[in-house]
Amino acid sequence: MQRYVIDNNKNTNVEDFQMRDMLLSKLKKRFTTYGYKQVRTSTFESYDMYSNIIGTVNKDEMIKVIDTSGKVLVLRPDVTIPLNRMTTLNGLTPDNQRLFYILDVFRQSHAEADEKESTQAGIECFGDNSAEVDSEVIMMAIHTFQDLGFSNFKLEIGHAGFFKELIQQANLNEHELESLQALIQSKNLVDIEPFLSQLNIDEDVRVAIQSIPMLYGNPENVIDQAKSIIRNDSMKEILQNLIDVYEILQAYGAENSVVFNLGLINNMNYYSGIIFQGFVDNIGKPVLMGGRYDNLGKQFNQPSPAVGFAFEVDLLIHAIQQQELAQPQSPVVDVIIHYNESKQQEALRSAYVLRDNGLQVLTYLNNKSATQIRSSYIAEFNESQNKLISRKIEKNFSNPEELLALLQKEEN
Numbered sequence: 489m490q491r492y493v494i495d496n497n498k499n500t501n502v503e504d505f506q507m508r509d510m511l512l513s514k515l516k517k518r519f520t521t522y523g524y525k526q527v528r529t530s531t532f533e534s535y536d537m538y539s540n541i542i543g544t545v546n547k548d549e550m551i552k553v554i555d556t557s558g559k560v561l562v563l564r565p566d567v568t569i570p571l572n573r574m575t576t577l578n579g580l581t582p583d584n585q586r587l588f589y590i591l592d593v594f595r596q597s598h599a600e601a602d603e604k605e606s607t608q609a610g611i612e613c614f615g616d617n618s619a620e621v622d623s624e625v626i627m628m629a630i631h632t633f634q635d636l637g638f639s640n641f642k643l644e645i646g647h648a649g650f651f652k653e654l655i656q657q658a659n660l661n662e663h664e665l666e667s668l669q670a671l672i673q674s675k676n677l678v679d680i681e682p683f684l685s686q687l688n689i690d691e692d693v694r695v696a697i698q699s700i701p702m703l704y705g706n707p708e709n710v711i712d713q714a715k716s717i718i719r720n721d722s723m724k725e726i727l728q729n730l731i732d733v734y735e736i737l738q739a740y741g742a743e744n745s746v747v748f749n750l751g752l753i754n755n756m757n758y759y760s761g762i763i764f765q766g767f768v769d770n771i772g773k774p775v776l777m778g779g780r781y782d783n784l785g786k787q788f789n790q791p792s793p794a795v796g797f798a799f800e801v802d803l804l805i806h807a808i809q810q811q812e813l814a815q816p817q818s819p820v821v822d823v824i825i826h827y828n829e830s831k832q833q834e835a836l837r838s839a840y841v842l843r844d845n846g847l848q849v850l851t852y853l854n855n856k857s858a859t860q861i862r863s864s865y866i867a868e869f870n871e872s873q874n875k876l877i878s879r880k881i882e883k884n885f886s887n888p889e890e891l892l893a894l895l896q897k898e899e900n
């Protein structure tokens with residue numbers, strides 16, 4: 489028989505779903521405490537928009553669909569771009585400056601052809617380009633990592649402009665630039681030197697570029713080292729921006745969670761300022777990416793400073809499972825009611841009252857087996873008595889209201 493399975497490992501079971509739901513509610517709660525409001529964007533986007541915008545997802549990685557009128561669409565490959573378009577076109581209001589989303593994005597890289605769909609939980613903050621906002625956004629990411637129980641996570645902070653400024657002085661063609669970016673990204677010190685020597689660039693620019701992969705680690709050390717390769721005022725400003733952000737992170741008490749990496753290069757090319765990636769143990773890829781992208785709005789004819797990030801939810805789940813950070817399994821329901829036929833009316837009325845008060849209830853006639861299902865309480869209705877049982881108590885009650893009162897008292 490044909491097995492119509494497209495993506496086997498995406499068929500998650502109920503337990504995985506519950507754990508995912510718990511994770512998402514933690515993320516939502518945290519984002520909300522920083523004043524962010526949830527939004528969504530359309531699943532279908534115009535292919536033309538993505539192909540005309542500079543610095544977006546690689547065209548080959550987008551998943552295209554054709555609608556009934558023959559128009560080419562793409563499945564949402566990124567959320568930052570449509571949200572940026574939405575806010576720049578609608579104009580900034582107090583309500584749309586701080587937005588968050590939990591949405592699927594669709595991309596298919598050649599390296600990971602099976603992965604087409606992943607969930608991102610992200611935030612975007614529009615309308616302010618201060619170091620305070622950069623730091624607050626980074627702090628929010630750190631706070632979220634802490635909520636999820638990761639003890640050993642790191643945020644690597646860099647700057648999209650630092651590398652770009654240096655590179656401009658080297659006059660590389662597109663192909664050379666791509667190769668150099670790949671070498672720097674993989675910190676391939678062995679190959680960088682010969683690669684740069686065969687290009688026609690100034691000696692001191694070459695030495696400066698060569699030192700970029702080493703600009704990694706303790707922020708204070710990196711800042712000191714970077715000072716020695718500064719070549720113009722823009723680079724000086726960039727370094728000052730990094731210093732400012734670091735000082736504010738120190739004020740938050742978050743300095744131990746960050747390292748500086750001036751060789752950091754993010755996938756998206758729309759970044760113009762500070763950029764960052766988040767890492768946890770045993771996951772070879774960043775589980776979080778973000779940064780400042782002040783120039784993206786200009787492509788919708790409306791400049792708008794903005795900064796944001798997105799967590800890769802599927803990678804987070806993988807990490808949580810690996811590190812066994814998920815809480816022990818919670819009861820499936822609050823109360824299981826067992827009843828005899830003679831007590832049916834009383835038992836079902838009790839179930840109604842409890843459910844009406846927000847409790848999760850399952851009912852079983854004549855002790856029909858429900859032993860597999862975990863519940864915090866069992867309520868028994870039989871000829872002789874009505875009894876509420878939990879690990880801690882065993883108490884009699886005579887009507888639904890009394891049962892509810894008992895449960896409420898126990899929970900307080």
Ligand SMILES: N[C@@H](Cc1c[nH]c[nH+]1)C(=O)O
Nearest residue numbers: 568777778779796797798
């Ligand atoms: N959209 C980016 C993440 C991001 C959100 N905001 C800023 N950057 C990505 O998919 O990598």
